Amino acid sequence: SQTIHQWPATLVQPVGSPLSLECTVEGTSNPNLYWYRQAAGRGLQLLFYSVGIGQISSEVPQNLSASRPQDRQFILSSKKLLLSDSGFYLCAWSPPGQGGLDTQYFGPGTRLTVL
Amino acid sequence: QKEVEQDPGPLSVPEGAIVSLNCTYSNSAFQYFMWYRQYSRKGPELLMYTYSSGNKEDGRFTAQVDKSSKYISLFIRDSQPSDSATYLCAMSGGPNAGGTSYGKLTFGQGTILTVHP
Numbered sequence: 001s002q003t004i005h006q007w008p009a010t011l012v013q014p015v016g017s018p019l020s021l022e023c024t025v026e027g028t029s030n031p032n033l034y035w036y037r038q039a040a041g042r043g044l045q046l047l048f049y050s051v052g053i054g055q056i057s058s059e060v061p062q063n064l065s066a067s068r069p070q071d072r073q074f075i076l077s078s079k080k081l082l083l084s085d086s087g088f089y090l091c092a093w094s095p096p097g098q099g100g101l102d103t104q105y106f107g108p109g110t111r112l113t114v115l
Numbered sequence: 116q117k118e119v120e121q122d123p124g125p126l127s128v129p130e131g132a133i134v135s136l137n138c139t140y141s142n143s144a145f146q147y148f149m150w151y152r153q154y155s156r157k158g159p160e161l162l163m164y165t166y167s168s169g170n171k172e173d174g175r176f177t178a179q180v181d182k183s184s185k186y187i188s189l190f191i192r193d194s195q196p197s198d199s200a201t202y203l204c205a206m207s208g209g210p211n212a213g214g215t216s217y218g219k220l221t222f223g224q225g226t227i228l229t230v231h232p
Contacts, residue, residue, distance in 0.1 A: 006158075043121075043203070043224040044159075090158050103149060104205075104220055106158035 121223030
């Protein structure tokens with residue numbers, strides 16, 4: 001069976017500091033991978049998605065970036081955090097191919113607070 | 116206007132009640148409809164998945180899709196305190212919508228449900 005991991009679970013960072021959140025998926029090959037942000041009381045905002053190693057598409061322009069150095073590893077980064085970057089960050093995966101009809105499976109999330 | 120509208124609630128019901136959660140949408144290309152359940156401070160988990168119009172039942176949960184009205188529902192029978200969570204609807208257009216090579220879901224805002232004993 002497939003499992004998805006995210007770490008850290010909780011993070012408190014000062015404004016202007018760098019960020020690195022990691023997501024890994026087990027039990028599948030060549031998954032589609034996604035990064036979402038969920039602000040308090042709001043829905044899920046898609047930030048980045050990837051259909052393969054080194055292939056990253058951005059949905060929302062911002063000071064965040066994503067990378068996929070390995071097939072089942074997805075990293076969310078920032079060089080300088082803003083207060084507005086606070087939120088609940090979720091990584092998700094879906095089976096390869098089947099574009100548009102994939103159900104997505106979410107990780108446990110990282111709660112980021114920027115002070 | 117948002118592509119997907121969902122009443123955020125909160126919704127509070129007594130244990131054993133029938134719960135009805137709903138979403139409306141504007142994009143007629145949506146064909147795949149999902150419901151996710153999200154417990155506090157956890158990631159969403161897939162609850163129900165349906166394709167096109169019709170009903171799908173899984174235990175105490177029934178998902179209903181009415182594409183003519185652009186309206187989807189999730190019914191929970193005999194609700195339990197353990198059903199207390201945020202319920203998110205999500206939908207996708209399938210491979211013929213936009214020609215994308217990945218699955219892009221559009222989410223509702225989520226409805227907060229509390230089932231009290």
